[in-house]
Amino acid sequence: MKRLVLITAVLLAAAGQKARAQQPVPVPISITSEQAVHYRTINVNGINIFYREAGPKNGPVILLMHGFPTSSFMFRNLIPMLSNKFHVIAPDLPGFGFSDFPSREKYQYTFENLANTMQGFIEQMSLKHFAIYIFDYGAPVGLRLALHNPEKITGIITQNGNAYKEGLLDWANGLVQAFWADGSQKNRDAVRKFFLVDATNFQYRHGVSDQTLIAPETVLLDQHLMDRPDNIEMQLDLLRDYRTNIELYPRFHEYFRKYKPKILAVWGSNDPYFAPAGAEAYKKDDSNTTVKFYNTGHFALETNVNEIGTDVYNFLSNL
Template sequence: MKIKRTIKIFFVGAFVLSVSTGNFFAQSQHQLTSKKQVEKNEIHYRTIKADGLNVFYRESGPKDAPVVLLLHGFPTSSFMYRNLIPILSTKYHVIAPDMPGFGFTDSPDTSKYNYTFESLTKTMQAFIGELGLKRFAVYIFDYGAPVGLRLALANPEKITGIISQNGNAYEEGMSQGWNGLKEYWKHRTPEKKEEIIRPVMSLKTTKWQYETGVSDLSLIEPETYTLDQHFLDRPGMADKQMDLMADYESNIKLYPAFHAYFRKHQPMLLAVWGNKDPYFIPPGAEAFKRDLPHATVKLYDTGHFALETHLKEISTDILEFLAKLPK
């Protein structure tokens, strides 16, 4: 009886040890996998001198992977890509700069820097040059669209593909919300500038841009519009942004050149569009097909900042698109 009891205790002990050891190794393996995943998706926050400015940018992903350049819009910064970057960087080298006058990039006085879209493009051209980017896909959103498309005009050989997220290039994509600015372009007086453009710099308008067209407002992080407004409220910043907004007309004048670029080079293009954007409406997304018959257009039931509410859907479509691009 004593021998049987000893054997029983031995087997029970061995079983417990086996289970414990298995759990230990499983837990260790899980921890190693999790650590590897975290390291793989790590975002680095860097600054580089370009065009005489300190340009801040977020970077993540393998350095030898295909590059994806993310260009933000108004009034935000590369912060808008904080959730998209870790998803894309599992397979791609992702770079998201803050343009001059936005985020953490230098914002010189208007006497030292012209706040025009041509100037932003010049700085971004210097930025990609300093980083030595040879080929890249470009994600264009809002103000990032005219900058990104100017880069494409100047460097068609570098562009592997274009992702346009409410990044307009056609007049039919502009809503009636632009009527006030169009009126200013006809009568460029200081009084009109103050009357029409100054109110856009307010917290009320910034928050409105995030919330309009969104059915579930609980998905909008308050940090988004709060941080944007923090940067807008810096001394002299509103005047710089007013100059830039006043210059938006220059982008519309370049639309024919953008269309010619599309027709000649036929870049692969994915349009991912919030269909309730108060500024850039769905006809602007569909219009890409006129010059790019093979363009893919995806509409989502949301507003201007579509990533805030539809990150999963949009990132899935982007990854599927990127997988088809030339290296």
């Protein structure tokens, strides 16, 4: 009898364990409908602009401006970290990501024109006040928006978004500078190699100590879009026009001195394009600047999103 009781107890215990194993495991973190990322398109002066949007509609707005050669996809891991409290909006610039890519005959690819389109975007979206996150090409576009809308800017996060000559590195051994000075076909062809897959890989991987942190789909998506017909010609137009951003640096500095926006510089210290001195330089004109460095390369969000996301969240919470 004792043996029968023991066997029955063992069988009941096993059955209980099986039942518990079949029960659904609760998910520790839930995403509300407000936090879910929505993928939308809005028409701005005849151009369809794709954007990612998440967070409470009545929350403080943060506008994320991507750089070259990527898109709002670069913010895919940051957006969920901010969207429980902030209204996050991340558009793709014309010719980038999933926004329209109008022909060069119909659309002039200059930084001033990109900023004009983004001005139309913020007006269409009825953005009254917003912080702005700028990176790479998104920096000269975003800072132009700040010049045109100083009353709307609540704060600036610059992730390797340069605005000072101290930050410029000659990564191309003078080829880009020669192209800026003279847009001849010879000089144009000399920098064409910087739009090939090896160069895209370099951007993501240079200065990164743990290469396994680089998601391969980032390079694949960027290069796939880069290889679209006529895209490299468009990119060459923008690269030549980059010299106009440097000419605007004094106006950016004047804006910093006059309006003293709160600035958080989150900088990959091993960036081959924009040196750490470019981050520190913001302090010269704006005493409300905080600088944080991370031991990584140009695309710092690919490797250090947890640290950067925490720093950005805290910064935005104190605006």
